[in-house]
Each structure stands twice: as C-alpha cells, then as structure tokens.
Amino acid sequence: MSATKTILAAAAESSPTGILKYVPSQGGNYFVGGAYALFSALTFFYVFRRKDFWALCLPIGCLCSAVGFIVRPSIDPYNVSLGLYIIQSMFVVISPAAFLAFNYLLYGRMILAVDKDFGSSNVDAQSLESQPLTATQRITMMKKAGGPKTEKSRFSFIPPRIVGTVFVWSDVITFVVQIAAGGLQATGALNLVDVGDKMFLTGVSLQGASYIFFTLLLTYATVLIIREGARNNAGYIKSDLIMGLEKPVFALVAGLYLSSIFIIIRSIYRIIEFSQGYGGYLVSHEIYLFVLDAAPLLVAVGIWAVMWPSSLLESIFEKRYSGYGHYPLTKSSS
Template identity: 55%
Template structure:
C-alpha cells in the first residue's frame, strides 16, 4: 500500500494505547465517584470526556493501517481529538464557581441575574462558562466535520487536505479561546491577591501572597491543568499545520507524549483534589474573613449570600 495515501501511517502500539485507555478509564471512575458523593451534576462533562477518550484509545488497538475501517477511524478520531472539549468545559465552569466562592458580595444582587458583575472578573462570572462552552461546542463541531473529511478522503487526497485545514482552524480557535480564558484567570487572581494584601483579610500567617491554602490549591490546579491543555493545543496546531504527510502525524509517540499524557495529567489533578470540596471551604473562609473585616473597619455590614449558593450556583 502506498504510504502517501494511507489514512493511518503506522501500526498503533497496543501497549501504549492500552495504558492510556486504562488511565482515562480509572480517572472516569474516580470522577463518577466524586459526582455521586458530592452531587455535582454540573461536572458530568469531566467523567464523560474521560470515558470517551478511553474508548477512543482502546479502539485504536484494532486499527490496521493497511486495511482501515472507515467507521472505526472516524469514531476514534472524534473521541480522541474532540472529546477533550469536555475537559475545557469543566475548567470554564469551575472558574465561575471559584468567583462566587471568593467574592462575598457576588450573588447578593438578585436583579442582575446572569449579568451580575464581580470586581474580580471583567466578564460576568455566570456567563463565562456559557461563552467559552459555546466556543468549545463550535470548535468541537468543526473538528468533527474535519474528522469526517479525513476518514472519507481515503482515496481523495484533496478532501484529506481540506480536512487537515479544517482541523487546523478548529484547534487554533480552540487554543485561542483557552489562552483567553487563562488570561481571564490570571487577571482574576491578580485582583484577588492585590485586594487581600491591601485589606489584610488573611492575617493568619498561613497564606501565600494573600491567598489561603484552599484558594491557592484551586488556582494552582487550574493553572496546572491549563498548562497541560496548552501543551496539547500547541502540539495539535503544529501537527495539522504540517499537513497530511507531516512528521508529527506519522509518528504515534508524539500522540502519546504531547497529547494523551498532558491531558491525562490535566484532568488527573482533579482526581487528587476535587474542587467543589475546596470551594466550600473557600466560601466559608472568605465570608468569615469579610465579616470580621467589616466589623473591625466600621463599614456597614453587607448581606452575604450563603456558602452553598455561592459555591454551587
């Protein structure tokens, strides 16, 4: 078979795909456990994305580069390339919940509803998830369409090249949106650190840059997850920029090292520390600290929303 027209340019490594598939499966089980225990229905995208990725890597074991099943190729491509959109969605929604936990005044103005602003975010927190998730869905659909072109272009090199280009557009847009989200997170933390250091709400001596342990762990988890996702995004952009016969797409080791492993780590951090547990603690600490600050400074006492509503709205 002419390798130039081969839809898959290598024999998939059974051990490598099994290891990655098992890791994703284990993470999905852990996430389902957390969801059941803490009733965090909003986080359902995380275990679903993990199990989809697991299935995608298991499917790869049965792919024969010399006689590729078109349907299997499209399914595994869809699961592996597009399902990580669920991981991004989880981080987007977690950001909004972090804002409601760290801002004691957020949620008190019922008239503002979804468009209520927070001094920590230049985008209304309740629409952050919606805005970025819709961008995620759009890029997801683009990548699905591109995967169909790649699978359907086995004997049509022009269609394959179009699919490559469309994939490149999708991953570039997805990467750009996530880099914007990371910038939004950075601005939020800078504002939070500046305010807490100025107000002296954390005077226990156990804070770092004014951030308590739980806030620091949550923020560090988001940054670590974002770094891993960014590595994967850059890899995919370069891969599709190289085209159908590129070096990266022709060597499976890069799929493992620069795509699978970073994403396993990106969501693995939440298997170690489940964020809603931290958010409840953050909300309690912030509101206790805010009430103490208002009483000591003589400022009027503001009505503060409940811990549960602030962390889970």
C-alpha cells in the first residue's frame, strides 16, 4: 500500500504545474490538425473553383486552426516557450471566429434564396414597377452581396444584408480583444497575465453572446421558412420534400442551424474554461479540448465541406427563379 502511495506521489510531483498542465497528445492533436487541413483544402478548392470569394474566411480559419493543433505537440510542458504557447493558443482559440463570420455572411444569402420577394426593389426601367429578381440576378447578388442594405424580409426582423455587417464587426471587435489578451499573456508578468486572462474571458463571452443572439435570429427565420414551406407546398409529392421544404432548401437551412448549434456548444465550453482560470479543471485536461472544442467545430465546418452552400444556393435560384417560376415539383394525384 505504501509503495502505491509513493508511486502516486511521485507521479503528482512529475506532472506539469506550469501554464500547460499536461503533455499534449501527439495522436489527438495531429488528427485534429489533419482534419482541419483537409477541410481547409476542400473549402479553398470550392472557393476558387466557384469564385465564392465572400467565403474565404472559412478555409483561412481552418488553415489557422490546423497550424495551431499541429504545433501543440511541440510544446514542452516542463519548459514552456511562452511565445510558442501563445501563438498556438491564439490559433486554436481565436481562429474559429472565422467560422462564425462565414455563417453570418451566409445568413443573408439564405434569405435571398428562400424569400421570393427579397430583391423585389429591383425596378424595371420601362414599366417603373418592381420586378422579381431572376435566377441569374440572384446568383450575381449572392456572389457580391449587392442591393440596398436596409431592404427587409418577412423572414428576418433585422434587414438580412445588415446582419452580416453587424455580426462580422462584433466578431472583429471580440477578435481584437482576444488578440490583446494574448499579448498581455505573452509578457509573462503575473499581473498582466491575470489581466490577459480576464480579457480573454470577456472576449470569448461577448463572442458567445453575439452568436447566441444570431442563432435566435436564425431560429426565427427557420420557423417561418418551414411554416411557409408547409403551406405553399401542400399537395406536392412528399418524397420531394423534407419538413415541407424542397430538399436543397432544407439542406441549406438545416446545415446553417446545425452548424450554429455546435458553435454554441464550443462557445459555452470556452466561457466556462476561461472563467475557471489556468488552475481550472477543464484547462488541466486535454480531453475536453478535443471533445468540447475541436469535435463541435469540426462538425460545424465539416457540414460545409460535405455540402458547399454556394451549390445549394445556385440550385435553389435556378429551380425557383428561372423565368420567375416556382420550384417545379410534381403534384400528387390524390
């Protein structure tokens, strides 16, 4: 019994007690880093192949996250290079802000796809009457996010084109706060490190609160889209619909909503982790980084690697708005 106690005591004494309280897992970090690198390559391919330059934030964010996780095993927890630690921490903790920005930018484009009246401010020069946008015009608008910024949609209680601007700027502000926090931590001075910790918590909390509000906005839109789909598509063949929505519409709406839920899971984890400080339980066990940070974000990004939203958007535009027609479903004979 005494031998067992001696072994446990020796193990405790040999455990890292500095800023990093465990030996980073090579297998776990390289796996996550490799997955992010794969998603980065795929999404870069989609962006340049389809000229979706509005979406560049997603592959860039994935690339930065890949670098952060691949660098982690190089950190010696018994002799931590503070600069290396801060660099990898910033890549792992801060770069996912790009994933939030991507979803913010996608929101307005989703509304453009599902709301036939959105864009109706397009005025025909001869008739001087509002004309609905054609599929080609909607695709052009999707690429460039053009049109009046204040135009409203019945699916959104905030003008859709303003949503991207407002929330991306909130993302930028919280990003800057977290960068400044990382700079204070890098000084190594105990009083500044403590201030940096609190700033990190503030930045992550504001970012999480902002995204939760965005998800409430998305929930409102999702409910209205499903309700209208069920009403307008009543009588169409059920195999062509999911929850009353055409399949590409359902995939787009469900993908954005599911991605948002996993981002919120990760945000809650980070808020709790930073509130506990560097002596907290979560920051002292790497498994939680993989399960509650990496895994949810990989799902949130992987959704778009599997079904690139621009493809879904163009499919909806072409089927719904070519010749100003509705999605050409076949009515059931019953």
